[in-house]
Amino acid sequence: MIKADAADDALPCARILERLRQRIRAKGYSQRTEAQYVHWARRFMLFDPVRHPGETTAREVEAFLTHLAVEGRVAAATQKQALSALLFLHREVLGRELPQFDEVVRASPPPRLPVVLSRREAQRVLDRLHGVYGLLARLMYGTGMRLTEALRLRVKDLDFERAEIVIRDGKGALQRATILPEALVFDLGEHLLRRRQLFDDDLELGRGGVELPDAVERKTPGARTAWEWQYVFVAGTHSLDPRSGELRRHHLDGKLLQRAMKKAVAAAGVDRPATPHTLRDSFAIHLLESGHDLRTIQQLLGHAHASRTMVYLQAIKRRA
Template identity: 65%
Template sequence: MSDSDIGTQEAPPPPRLLDRVRERLRLKHYSIRTEHQYVQWVRRFILFHGKRHPAEMGAKEVEAFLTHLAVQGQVAAATQNQALSALLFLYREVLGQDLPWLDQVVRAKRPARLPVVLSRQEVGRVLEHMDGVYGLMARLLYGTGMRLMECVRLRVKDVDFERGEILVRDGKGAKDRVTMLPLSLVPLLQAHLQKRRRVYELDREQGMATVYLPDALERKYPNAAAEWGWQYIFVAGSYSVDPRSGQKRRHHLDEKLLQRAMKRAVQAAGIAKLATPHTLRHFFATHLLESGYDIRTVQELLGHKDVATTMIYTHVLNKGGRGVVSPLDGL
């Protein structure tokens, strides 16, 4: 190719807006789930306003979109706030518009709801109907207070049998914390890891043993992705393609499978209350407080930034209305 040919080549087109959003999210190390949700909200915002470019719009259009979600879409306050967060990210991080109106858009007020609480006996009845991998995971959630995805993403090296603890990596707020390893689960977890090791060895033989690592770790430790310690404890039954790297490998278990297994168990136990894998974390906190443990200790185990978040569990400790005996019962 001659110099003249190089000079006449057309410059590549600039990346599309949604691609720029994805690139910025990855640069800021947002999770793949957040990336998917933010891109979807930006797309919906643009389509709602007749495919106008966001740079041509402002607070009026953002508030109109959020109002539409609340009134016509009847979405929850948390969903509406997630849409707002996505749009704020778009304007600040992608379009570079740090304008005054960005801070004036009002977030939806989330209703103050008390957590659903099952008694120890009710939790036991649910867990009796869960066995295998899902039973182990459900017992870990109730026994440690981990969030659903924190359990799903556990790595082999995160469990310390000698110290009887679990290291929760990159929890909410990108923070690590330590929680206990229930002694009753040690034999079950060790037996599961033996089976998991056999799957790992088969993957190694096929050259498919690598797992996802955050970018910084993958660059710092290029061989770590194929090491036993970094393997997910709970893995999918087949390989899948990583949407970011395009690499085919074994990912962690789909959390929806655990959610469905617990739904079946709750129904089989004959419990009418709403109980999901996430609510096992509520039961963990409530039952610890009922046992007399200090609220600051429970706060650290749950990974709450503010003790006020943990305080909500104290409101469900008293039976009935604030522990008051009804006058009807005194007749």
């Protein structure tokens, strides 16, 4: 924790947000986390614009979190994310620890059972997804990966000899392994051949660099232009990295698959709100229905607690 002095309390809000970005990057957090934490810090400052952030107390934080739950009607996960951002802001930037919050009105997570496709429905949807979107969707359905995990896959994470995929950037910064379906080996291999040609073209343009975890960036400077560290699924154009200012190719935008999935679901005649995450849920349900044990499925999905995996048993009972 950084200790704040009196001068810190007088910093303008823009400077506080800039310090917040610096601390997030120093900690090695992702760009997505940076955007979320800065968003919630800004929302908190606008909630009480008269009081300077350096002067706020736990009571103001409690009032903001309660406002999100009552007036904002946010989901429990959203309120929890806002709390994490504010705890980080106060601890790492403003130099103070906040106490436990006992009087916050908690957002109640609604009871939710996953939307699940039958095997036949899943096949109908997948048949209507083509190109990179089709490959990405089949990979999610065949491995149980989250969308962000699939998008952040790097070439080195695919082990064709062991028929295994290593997920290094999973939820909660956890690492795990999942299966590489035999049915996808050929298509993935063909995709990597095209991806390698694109990478070679980028290198010639001086745009072959890739975002790396901070530890790798420091220890292996040459890794940023190494083939094995490249994203498997990448954007069609180059973009300016907001941190380094470098023009390079980022991984594919998940919204593109979400839109393609929505069209495929409608074309397949499925009358439920299936999304890319539905492919992950369907993977788990179909494994359970095939007789696989709950512990194995928990490990493949990367659930920290078995209670999260137990939801699939409830979904099976509902479908019975």
